[in-house]
Amino acid sequence: MAAVTAETQQPDLREARGWRRTKNRIMTILMVVSFVVVLIPLGFVLVSVIAKGASVISWSFLTSGPIPPIVVPAGVGGMGPAVLGTIEITALATVIAVPLGILGAIYLNEYGGKNPLAALIGFMSDVMTGVPSIIMGLFIFTIWVLHFGLSGLAGAFALACLMLPIVIRSSYEMLRLVPNSLREGSYALGATKARVTVTVVLPAAIGGIVSGALLAVARAAGETAPLLFCIGAAASANPNVFSGANTALPSQIFANANQPYPGAQDRGWGAALTLIAICFILMIAARIVTARFARYSR
Amino acid sequence: MEQSEQDTVTNFTVPEPATKPSAAPATGTPVFDVKGVSIYYGSFRAVTNVSLTIYENEITAFIGPSGCGKTTVLRTLNRMNDLVVGAHVEGEVEYRGEALYAKDVSATAVRRRIGMVFQKPNPFPKSIYDNVAYGPRINGIRNKGKLDEIVERSLRQAALWDEVKNRLKNSGLGLSGGQAQRLCIARTLAVEPDVVLMDEPASALDPIATAAIEDLMKDIKSEYTIVIVTHNMQQATRVSDRTAFYSVLVDSENDTRTGTLVEYAPTADLFGNPRDERTKAYVTGRMG
Numbered sequence: 001m002a003a004v005t006a007e008t009q010q011p012d013l014r015e016a017r018g019w020r021r022t023k024n025r026i027m028t029i030l031m032v033v034s035f036v037v038v039l040i041p042l043g044f045v046l047v048s049v050i051a052k053g054a055s056v057i058s059w060s061f062l063t064s065g066p067i068p069p070i071v072v073p074a075g076v077g078g079m080g081p082a083v084l085g086t087i088e089i090t091a092l093a094t095v096i097a098v099p100l101g102i103l104g105a106i107y108l109n110e111y112g113g114k115n116p117l118a119a120l121i122g123f124m125s126d127v128m129t130g131v132p133s134i135i136m137g138l139f140i141f142t143i144w145v146l147h148f149g150l151s152g153l154a155g156a157f158a159l160a161c162l163m164l165p166i167v168i169r170s171s172y173e174m175l176r177l178v179p180n181s182l183r184e185g186s187y188a189l190g191a192t193k194a195r196v197t198v199t200v201v202l203p204a205a206i207g208g209i210v211s212g213a214l215l216a217v218a219r220a221a222g223e224t225a226p227l228l229f230c231i232g233a234a235a236s237a238n239p240n241v242f243s244g245a246n247t248a249l250p251s252q253i254f255a256n257a258n259q260p261y262p263g264a265q266d267r268g269w270g271a272a273l274t275l276i277a278i279c280f281i282l283m284i285a286a287r288i289v290t291a292r293f294a295r296y297s298r
Numbered sequence: 299m300e301q302s303e304q305d306t307v308t309n310f311t312v313p314e315p316a317t318k319p320s321a322a323p324a325t326g327t328p329v330f331d332v333k334g335v336s337i338y339y340g341s342f343r344a345v346t347n348v349s350l351t352i353y354e355n356e357i358t359a360f361i362g363p364s365g366c367g368k369t370t371v372l373r374t375l376n377r378m379n380d381l382v383v384g385a386h387v388e389g390e391v392e393y394r395g396e397a398l399y400a401k402d403v404s405a406t407a408v409r410r411r412i413g414m415v416f417q418k419p420n421p422f423p424k425s426i427y428d429n430v431a432y433g434p435r436i437n438g439i440r441n442k443g444k445l446d447e448i449v450e451r452s453l454r455q456a457a458l459w460d461e462v463k464n465r466l467k468n469s470g471l472g473l474s475g476g477q478a479q480r481l482c483i484a485r486t487l488a489v490e491p492d493v494v495l496m497d498e499p500a501s502a503l504d505p506i507a508t509a510a511i512e513d514l515m516k517d518i519k520s521e522y523t524i525v526i527v528t529h530n531m532q533q534a535t536r537v538s539d540r541t542a543f544y545s546v547l548v549d550s551e552n553d554t555r556t557g558t559l560v561e562y563a564p565t566a567d568l569f570g571n572p573r574d575e576r577t578k579a580y581v582t583g584r585m586g
Contacts, residue, residue, distance in 0.1 A: 190407070192406050195436055
């Protein structure tokens with residue numbers, strides 16, 4: 001360009017004009033635009049749920065029951081039974097799915113090796129991730145609810161079926177990240193395989209495993225379809241998760257939000273906000289737990 | 299390094315894997331007796347026909363170019379290669395008169411007596427204390443006082459105690475490369491093994507850390523038998539009593555290569571008076 005003559009020795013350090021610079025600009029703009037586009041629905045969901053749900057939320061809404069019939073205006077009764085049901089059922093599903101999932105992942109990564117059985121299990125668990133949640137609900141309905149009736153336990157089974165492949169996959173990926181040199185270091189001290197797994201591999205991966213498991217829990221807490229067939233719709237709190245109809249926040253959202261009565265709609269929004277808050281708390285817990293376990297893995 | 303080479307000129311045998319141990323004064327008790335060992339990874343023969351004897355309270359160095367199988371042989375001595383899918387060993391490896399690869403031998407029991415330090419420092423993501431106490435704990439020592447004692451003794455032996463004694467609860471991953479490697483050595487010494495195998499323990503370290511580790515090897519030699527793989531010939535001359543030189547045999551017809559032991563002799567002899575042309579070329583820097 002201009003800097004050819006000897007007296008102007010100033011080097012031009014800017015990116016040269018031309019297609020390359022244009023391309024860079026286009027890509028940067030595209031990235032910013034996609035980021036904003038992704039944020040819009042998220043922000044919209046949050047804002048509308050908070051705007052419409054916040055007015056309903058109160059301590060008695062969260063804790064007291066029974067859940068009133070849909071025609072009753074807002075302010076009477078509360079979602080207490082649904083909050084309790086969601087916590088009970090999700091906790092039970094977690095107790096079922098997380099240990100199984102972690103053990104499955106340990107088998108796949110540490111013991112399976114090139115075993116065809118391990119390959120098959122890994123593949124089937126990936127397929128299971130793609131099974132629609134309503135199918136899981138139908139499955140539990142057929143094999144459990146038809147014989148033993150509606151219960152929180154049946155709902156927990158259905159949610160556990162949903163969580164299991166997620167826990168397996170996330171734990172497996174975390175175990176795979178543990179460097180082999182750590183395993184060898186432990187073997188070289190005369191540790192058995194079980195010992196290596198329990199004392200070196202699991203502690204090194206635990207942060208990721210726990211956060212993966214909590215993500216699965218948060219996912220399951222918000223599932224509606226599997227619960228529809230399995231837990232029924234109780235109006236009052238049922239602390240016995242093992243028998244009798246129960247209820248949960250997603251079911252209540254489903255039952256209330258599509259009604260013409262303003263009271264029911266308000267309760268639906270309130271339940272939606274409560275559910276989002278529960279998931280949010282779980283996510284934060286996941287972060288804290290991960291950070292805590294990561295103390296020694298810098 | 300330049301030595302008189304006149305008396306070896308007559309010795310012009312070779313390309314065969316000639317592996318007669320040098321007729322050196324076999325003063326010590328043999329710890330390992332390796333006889334005609336070939337090691338395979340699947341169908342690939344990584345090492346062919348290695349025979350050598352490793353003696354008690356000596357430092358034995360394995361040297362040679364990359365791909366010559368020295369690490370493979372080292373990992374055979376405490377059955378670390380069992381962990382590699384498809385690896386198997388032909389020939390005999392005897393450890394203090396017992397066949398190491400006999401059916402009823404437990405690799406775990408073997409590794410408790412034959413420890414290993416790796417090329418890349420691999421401290422566990424635990425505290426410094428827990429790193430060192432790991433081995434004793436898996437061997438069933440739970441007594442806090444005893445563990446404290448073992449941790450201090452091992453860290454002192456590894457010349458790390460003064461640097462870390464005030465932060466034993468800190469993560470082992472926060473140490474520098476040289477410190478981390480000494481931590482790994484302390485961890486290995488904590489189980490009081492009979493033999494310590496070292497796979498290029500100083501290759502990732504600066505000269506000062508290397509010197510510290512070499513000093514430590516000489517210090518602990520009276521209590522342990524040490525086998526070290528090194529790329530650094532000066533290191534072999536500085537620390538080792540005996541040296542084994544490995545090389546690569548290339549079969550250009552089938553396009554296969556395999557490692558083999560060329561010469562095994564007391565270190566001074568191997569470097570000063572190599573009997574094999576390939577050894578001479580390697581140690582004088584004309585090859586590799």
